[in-house]
Amino acid sequence: MSRVGVIGIGHGVFGRRSDATVQELAFEAFRSAMVDADIGRDDLDASVIAAVPEYHKQRSVAGVVQEYLNLNPKPTWLTEVACSSGSAAIRTGWMAIQSGLHDVVAVIGCQKMTELGTADILALMGRVGEVQWESVFGTTFPGYYAMFATRHMHDFGTKRENLLQVAIKNHYYGARNPNALFQKEITLEKALAADPVASPFNVYDCCANADGAACIILASEEKAKAMAKDKDKVVWLDGVGCATASMSVLKRPNLTGVPSASDAASQAYRQAGVSAKDIKVAEVHDCFTIAELMAYEDLGFCEKGQGGKYIEEEKPYIGKGGVAVNVDGGLKAKGHPIGATGVSMAYEICRQLRGECGERQVPNADVGLTHNVGGIGQYCFVHVFKNS
Amino acid sequence: MDLGLKGKGAIVTGGGQGIGAAIARALGKEGCNVAVIDFKHHTEATKVAEEVGAAGGKGIAIEADVTSYADAEKTVQAVIEELGRLDIMVCNAGITMDGVLLKMTEKQWDQVINVNLKGYFNYNKAAALHFKEMKYGKIVNISSINGMRGKFAQANYAASKGGTIAMSKSLAKELGRFNVNVNVVAPGMVLTDMMRSVPQEFQASALAETVLGRFATPEDCGNLVAFLCSDMSKHITGEVIKIDGGQYI
Amino acid sequence: MFSWFGRVSFVPYSKVQDFAVHLRNGYLMGTRCKKCGFQTFPPRADCPECMSDEFEFVEYSGKGKVWTYTRIDAAPTGFDDDVPYTCVVVELEGGGRLLAWSGETLPQDEVKIDMDVQVVPRILEETPDLRVCYTVEQPGATWHKAPEPHLG
Numbered sequence: 001m002s003r004v005g006v007i008g009i010g011h012g013v014f015g016r017r018s019d020a021t022v023q024e025l026a027f028e029a030f031r032s033a034m035v036d037a038d039i040g041r042d043d044l045d046a047s048v049i050a051a052v053p054e055y056h057k058q059r060s061v062a063g064v065v066q067e068y069l070n071l072n073p074k075p076t077w078l079t080e081v082a083c084s085s086g087s088a089a090i091r092t093g094w095m096a097i098q099s100g101l102h103d104v105v106a107v108i109g110c111q112k113m114t115e116l117g118t119a120d121i122l123a124l125m126g127r128v129g130e131v132q133w134e135s136v137f138g139t140t141f142p143g144y145y146a147m148f149a150t151r152h153m154h155d156f157g158t159k160r161e162n163l164l165q166v167a168i169k170n171h172y173y174g175a176r177n178p179n180a181l182f183q184k185e186i187t188l189e190k191a192l193a194a195d196p197v198a199s200p201f202n203v204y205d206c207c208a209n210a211d212g213a214a215c216i217i218l219a220s221e222e223k224a225k226a227m228a229k230d231k232d233k234v235v236w237l238d239g240v241g242c243a244t245a246s247m248s249v250l251k252r253p254n255l256t257g258v259p260s261a262s263d264a265a266s267q268a269y270r271q272a273g274v275s276a277k278d279i280k281v282a283e284v285h286d287c288f289t290i291a292e293l294m295a296y297e298d299l300g301f302c303e304k305g306q307g308g309k310y311i312e313e314e315k316p317y318i319g320k321g322g323v324a325v326n327v328d329g330g331l332k333a334k335g336h337p338i339g340a341t342g343v344s345m346a347y348e349i350c351r352q353l354r355g356e357c358g359e360r361q362v363p364n365a366d367v368g369l370t371h372n373v374g375g376i377g378q379y380c381f382v383h384v385f386k387n388s
Numbered sequence: 389m390d391l392g393l394k395g396k397g398a399i400v401t402g403g404g405q406g407i408g409a410a411i412a413r414a415l416g417k418e419g420c421n422v423a424v425i426d427f428k429h430h431t432e433a434t435k436v437a438e439e440v441g442a443a444g445g446k447g448i449a450i451e452a453d454v455t456s457y458a459d460a461e462k463t464v465q466a467v468i469e470e471l472g473r474l475d476i477m478v479c480n481a482g483i484t485m486d487g488v489l490l491k492m493t494e495k496q497w498d499q500v501i502n503v504n505l506k507g508y509f510n511y512n513k514a515a516a517l518h519f520k521e522m523k524y525g526k527i528v529n530i531s532s533i534n535g536m537r538g539k540f541a542q543a544n545y546a547a548s549k550g551g552t553i554a555m556s557k558s559l560a561k562e563l564g565r566f567n568v569n570v571n572v573v574a575p576g577m578v579l580t581d582m583m584r585s586v587p588q589e590f591q592a593s594a595l596a597e598t599v600l601g602r603f604a605t606p607e608d609c610g611n612l613v614a615f616l617c618s619d620m621s622k623h624i625t626g627e628v629i630k631i632d633g634g635q636y637i
Numbered sequence: 638m639f640s641w642f643g644r645v646s647f648v649p650y651s652k653v654q655d656f657a658v659h660l661r662n663g664y665l666m667g668t669r670c671k672k673c674g675f676q677t678f679p680p681r682a683d684c685p686e687c688m689s690d691e692f693e694f695v696e697y698s699g700k701g702k703v704w705t706y707t708r709i710d711a712a713p714t715g716f717d718d719d720v721p722y723t724c725v726v727v728e729l730e731g732g733g734r735l736l737a738w739s740g741e742t743l744p745q746d747e748v749k750i751d752m753d754v755q756v757v758p759r760i761l762e763e764t765p766d767l768r769v770c771y772t773v774e775q776p777g778a779t780w781h782k783a784p785e786p787h788l789g
Contacts, residue, residue: 119714126713127647133679134736136643137770138709138716139724146707147726154705154750196721199708249726250679250734255705520762523663523783565661565760565767567783 004094005224005234006385007104007217008037009347014212014335015181016114022056023068025213026110029340030069033106033215038229044217045102046075050089050109051339053080054124057115065110075102083287084374085109086214086342087381091240093218103223107216109343113209113336121209128375130248142206144249144376145288146198151255152290153200158308160200163289164191165311167204170286170326172317174333176360181210181335205289210335214343216350235350239272239384241265247378256305258291258373260380261298265371269300272384274367276300279323279384281352281362283345285373286330295371296325299382324362327352342381345370353387391618394419395445397471398617399464401454401511402481404429406580407530407609409436411478414610415617416440416447423467424449425481446471454481454507457514464514475522476617477515479508480530482548489543497544504548508555512570516563525568526617529556530609531628533576533636549574553628560626569625571616576632577603599634641769644738644761645715652682652690659694660769663758663782666694667733678733699756700776701727704734706748723748725773727756740772748773 010032012025020028026049034040047069049062058064062078079088086109093105116124128141152158168188174180186204194202218237219227228234243263246252253259269275276299284299286292293307301323302310315322328334328348331341349368351357370383398415402408404426412422413436422440424447426433433449440447448470452463468474482504485496508529519525534542535549553572560570577583577594583603586594595603612631615621630636639654640646641661656679659666667678672689678697683690706725709716716722723745726736737756739748755778761768 123714126645126715131647132639132651135647136645137724137736137738138644138712138719138722139736140709140711140713142711143707143709143724146709147705147724150707151705151750196708196710198710199723250736255726520760522781523760561765562762 001098002221004097004237005219005221005228006237006346006350007219007224007228007234008033008039009217009350010034010036010215011179011344011347012213013179014210014337014340014344017112017211018114020211022051022058022061022110022112023065025112025211026065026108026215027068029110029213029215030106030108033217037217037227039104039217039227041070043104043227044071044074044106045104046096047071047106047108048079048089048092048096049076050079050085050107050342051111052082052085053078055111055113055116061110065108069108071106080339081379082374083285083336083338084342084372084379084381085339086344086346087370087372087383088342088379090216090218090237090342090346090383091242091381094237094240097218097220104217104219104227107218107343108213109215109340110213111337111339112211113338114211130250133250134248140198141376142201142288143198145290146201147249148255148294149200149290152294155256156305156308158293161188162293162308162311163200163205164188166286166289166292167191167332169311169317170330170332173327173360174329177329177334180329180333181208182329182333201288207287207331207336210337212335212337212340212344214340214347216343216346233354235353236386237383238386239268239270239274239382241267241269241271241382242380243267244379245377247375249376257294257298258377258380260377261295261371261373261382264380264382265299268369268382268384272386274384278367279369280365280367281324281327281349282369282371283328283348284325284330284371286326286332287336287373289332291373292326292330299369299371301325318360318362327360327362342370342372345372346383346385349385353385389620391418391614391620393614393618396420396475397423397467397473398476398478399423399425399467399474399511399515400478400480401425401507403436404433407575407578407606408480410606410610411480411613412436412447413439413443414607414614415476416443416445418614419444420476421446421471423471425452425454425463427451427453427481454510455502457510460510460514464511464518468518474515474518475524476526476528477511478528478530478613478617479511481507482530484542484545486541486545488541492544500544501548504545505551505555508552512555512559516559516568519563519568520566523567525563525566527556527559527563527568527570528613528616529570529572531572531574533574533630533632536574536628536630537636557626564625569616569622571624571626572628573609573612573616574628574630574632575604575609576630576635578609579603579605594635597635598632599637602633604631604633641767643770644719644768653680655694656680657769660758660771661760662784663780665697665699665756665758665771667697667731668692669695676732678729678731678735697729697731699771700730701754701756703748703750703752703754704728705750706739708745721745725754727754727773729756735771737771737773740774742774742778
């Protein structure tokens, strides 16, 4: 099978973007990616757009974004799988190219989370889980992951501090990423004293809603080699894993890991011909602190149950002998515009594999990974990228 | 029609005489076990209990003041233990202390409200707590047509009887989900001792009000209440049924 | 009507809506596939194993163990007045799991993983409309069952 390469990447500023509509946010990222790729709109065959529609006033968001990007009449469609919509769009673009239907596809993840009023957002918050048997008891997104944490702490002795150590790391790196929502580091004292959300979590265990967009341009191997401004800067998307798990926590085999993540990871590793040991840098889905901690285990960076120890020993920091994880701040410091996050992850990995990250550069980054989870793990996409 | 009351448990307050006694007898005749509650007429209540026993069910008489919730709670518990079950609560205990409002004392007002309305609250609540757990119950509260139309020199009594209707309708809405029926019976003039103390000219004018040309007997009331205590009326709730011979149409 | 079920309702209709009628009468029901015997809680109309749509309700004792839990302090719409409440996931005797709040006999700070519990059907007292649900109580908690309803 021939490869699919990333020939251009772009990212907007994440935050409370009351200055822009979703299509204006999409354009920021699209423009940067097109400039980065040094191509014109005529070079694109299609776009795939990721957004979670229910947060927008505009119905059928893909249409308005395609128009604003001036991509009519090229084909487009929306991919939506909750927080993993961005990676789903990437997988879709990859599939379109591998099928031979298209050669060059722009993948745009864009999202406004702050367009609705508080009441509407709170109502949406209460329907994250399975609505027939669970949401009717007032379950919330943090509540679900908190249940994972409760179990993980019970089964493996993971400490409360371990969870916050994940947040501390991500804010450390977020402070060094101009695109991140939160630009300040945090301390353990401050983190421990924050308002409770769902036991054992407080506010510092939870990512924040944000508006934002990111964009990557995918091309077939042949076109990538022909079109790339600098062929050495093409990053190859060699492993695309995807799996699902039950929507309902009542049906999961356990609540100490995300089964769709381990399934998707083994697919991606196998396809890319690598194993966990080969991954130098990773972007994982830290919607809540426990999620990143479980990702270390689900992705094979450490043994099952050892996630607490892994972060306590600072292994996921740059240059500490482990996999550098979320060194752009992760969801925790960047904010989480749900449709855009998956593409933002790909953007960071591509920059790392190109050696463009300055003080946040992971040394010898040749193989990178994105781990993008939808909701509480009912969907997961794991992508493995290589720079040669 | 088999009312299906055999072996059930009932409480009737003010069951020592008049309408209350008739209700207790009517239930007893159907084989129902009845606890006859009375304060002023305990001796008579004991007799009524014996009659219930003779008719086929078990009859007990309890001397209790309906104005105390704590007593109501204890009484209901005692009845459940003695009769083995409680399915039916009939609140009937009531007094009059007539007089025009312009001359009515606070005591006249407070006592009538306390016995007639607060007393119903006490026993309705104590019984409802049990009915909720059992997912079954029948509550019948005795009111009066004067509670619907008002009556000269009976502001206090009418208020207590009108209040009974509003309370019972509210309770019907709250308890329906637990399969509990709450209904009101509103008699006009009834041939009881209480009536005999009413002056002749008032009796005559009341008779003239009826279209049937007669007053209700206590047995008429007992029959209606027994029907409302049975599953034959299981789809009736929140209802007020007058039994007044057409006195107030 | 399935809309009775839960502290709020998002699902007015379901092929298993008689679940709510049974729950009102004090029966906790799962379903069993008539064709292959696959049994599950929560109930479902379509067999995930053999795809048959012929199912029957089967009663559960409500006995179980705590699998996990969390105390929710930040509530979604409709639950603002209820915080804090503790959501407990119970592994049920008979198979399957359910999620419910810890009840009056089980203080929130006493909930522990693996403890034995009893799920008890409830009819809510203070809502204007009829609502049924269940709560997680200490083992040995009892409740009265009404005679089986006529389902029309």
